[in-house]
Amino acid sequence: MSTTVKKEHRSARPERGGQATLVEAIRQGIWEEMERDPTVFVIGEDVGAYGGAFKVTDGLLDQFGKERVIDTPISEGAIVGASCGAALMGMRPVAEFQFIDFISAGFDLLTNYAAKCRYRWGAGVPAVFRGPCGSGVRSGPFHSLNAESFFLNTAGLKIVEPATAYDAKGLIKAAIRDPDPVLFFEHKKLYRLPRLREELPPDDYIVEIGKARTAHAGRDLSIITFGAMVLTALDAAEELEREGLDVEVIDLRTLAPLDKAAILASVKKTSKAIVLHEASRTGGIGGEIAALIAEEAFEWLDAPVIRVASIDTPVPYAPPLEDYYLPQTKDVVDAARKLAAY
């Protein structure tokens, strides 16, 4: 058997800054952190020679070698467990799930080992567990998951999901430098979306974990959301603006720990809130945020808090089914009109 591979391929080092899509931003972030800190390494399925299913880790193997870019067996338990062990030894693993749906196979070690180590005996697990999440790309029940709700009820895991290229780079760098385990969800629909291409600064920067941002400022109504739904919210806001409604869009960026102050400040300003997310409605983060607003901003509210989320089914494959499943811009616009009528 020949030992030479079929295609000789060497990917160039990414630019520092410059025009970048979301996937390029994440790749830049990981690359720069690996250059900055020799303890950072990448581990996952097909992350090496192939460069990852979505090419997030493309070129890293050539640059950093197989000691720091480890192709694993199909074995999420091994990926998570080994990342935990290496992190205890002072390494900074960046573990990839090929699709975030497969995080279920590493669930035990994430929730019972990574999440509880510091609490149990003071040993932090500085590991990043990242991968493509999200629906709307016609991938069916096993390649479309939004997994945040599975983990929100586990103390000890930070959860991050960026919606812009700038944030994606700044947050992945912050996640790698964080002393605790971070789940880093990357919406696959955003990876190469031209709309998100933006100019990144050439300098090293991070975006702080735990801080929401105002994606669009407004006075009349708050839409609290994250990930790909930020774009849906912005589209709805544009449409509503033509009707004279001034909508504020809050992009959470971090789901755990939640930026409660930002949520409450926005709601206290607008007195009306929609919580918008792509995961199924029941047991989703929307319920948590709605409860927070009810408990801590009840006196400021002029209308009920409305959740706009996917229906309580697995993610279906056929376009008409998936479109029915997912919240659409129209759903957000309708909900906003309903709230405006109060």
Place this chain on the structure above:
Amino acid sequence: MSINTKYSPAKAVNGEPLTCTSETTLKPEQLLELYRYLKLTRLVEERIVNLYRQTKVVGGVFRSLGQEATAVGTAYALEPQDFITPLIRDLGAVLVKGIKPRDIFAQYMAKAWGPSGGRDLNIHFGDLEKGFIGPISHLGDMIPVMTGILLGGRFKQKNFVGVAYIGDGGMSTGAFHEGLNFAAVQRLPLIVVAEHNQYAYSTPTSMQTAVKDLAEKAAGYGIAGYIVDGNDVIACYEVMKHAADHARRGEGAVLIEAKTYRRKGHAEHDDQRYVAEGEVEWWEKNNDPLDRFEKYLQQTGVTKEQLGEIGAGVVREIDEDCAWAESSPMPDAEQAAFNVFDNSIVPPAFRPKVLES
């Protein structure tokens, strides 16, 4: 790859009671130190049972009675820089790695001075300096974690081996397979000690696996396999020494099956109704690891008085450490909120203000 059976369980010859293998490189003073650890393990557990009966232990008590030689003998063969991740029945390995009985007592009593400050139980903690990574209750999980410890060691160019203990029950988990397979592929110096004590809670090995010897599973991972008499502390030492040398030389992972017997139930509350009549008693009478080692030592000229002196020293240490642990306060309630995350970044998870009047 064939299974190394040089130190397989010994059979009694002509009705002579079992002792230990004489094929050893251990020096006389090492043998006495080994005896001290074996005695310490048994007596620490007996003291914990006393505390339990005095209702001073907050949770359950898990004994390694009758199988202490496996943990003690294998751990004694390691170098200070080597890592272990034990199971609940491997207190002996934890003590050999230098963890003090006082820490164990404080843990069982949920005291503030215990290494986990009352947040977790028994040997569920760790000490990275001493190469001790405590287990969690989910069996199998520590195999991939130890694989990661070894990956970290390789990155940092440190030459140590990692020992992960597992039982005949824990080997049925997916995590066991995933961890060992990955370690084997990466040729990491992982040594898995499979303690075949014949019961997983109440379930006999015949209902866990269809193989006769757990060591047969080594072939499925392309790694070396050993069978050792788990009640012969010297044999356990020798096999681990051999296995650790193999792993340290870069020849890959190892699976050691230690054949032994769990004489107590899963925990103190377990009445062992599932065990055949007379079985426990047979092992107690004929194959107790401490008895066997004492007989061996006496055959080599160690006197009863010498052994008695070692035992008395062990009791003194236990008395002192137990008193220290008992004198510790319980943790302050509010400590429950700390250390979920690094609190210099994320504040402690105090009770919410909304509940305050």
